[in-house]
Amino acid sequence: MSPITLLHNPRCSKSRAALALLQQRNQDVTVVQYLKTPLSLAQLEVLMSQLGLQDPREMMRTKEAEYQQLQLDNAQPAELLRAIATTPKLLERPIAIVGNRAVIGRPPETVLELI
Structure with missing residues (x-):
């Protein structure tokens, strides 16, 4: 399985919940705090x-x-x-990305579509 990139805001409860769901399923997650490292x-x-x-x-x-x-x-x-x-x-946050697919994690369980 490809690693998951999570565009994450640690102050957001939905973003924290999405990250927790991925971690509970032992997914390889790269967290990008997009407020600190904005996308081009x-x-x-x-x-x-x-x-x-x-x-x-x-x-x-x-x-x-x-x-x-x-x-x-x-x-x-x-x-x-x-x-x-x-x-x-x-x-919007969180956003999970795998390969050429991405989903907005609202609700947080939506990120599970990528695994």
Whole structure:
């Protein structure tokens, strides 16, 4: 089995729960604290593809104050990706990645689809 990369925020209960589920199943998990190590634009584009998404909003936390402050309601996809790259708090969490597949761990049990 390929190692699982988990885009993780340790302050998020859902993210902690997803990590615990993977660890309980003895999965090889590489934890990426994306708030400390933000993803580049290129990485975000790949992530969208891995998630099978067309609209970046589907992997964004649109209820965050920063989303409103940046006035992203009518933004185009490229602008949304730039916003995530510069304000990583906007990225939904957790996200588990294996190979060319990824899932958003909401609910946390969703990450188990990758094992």
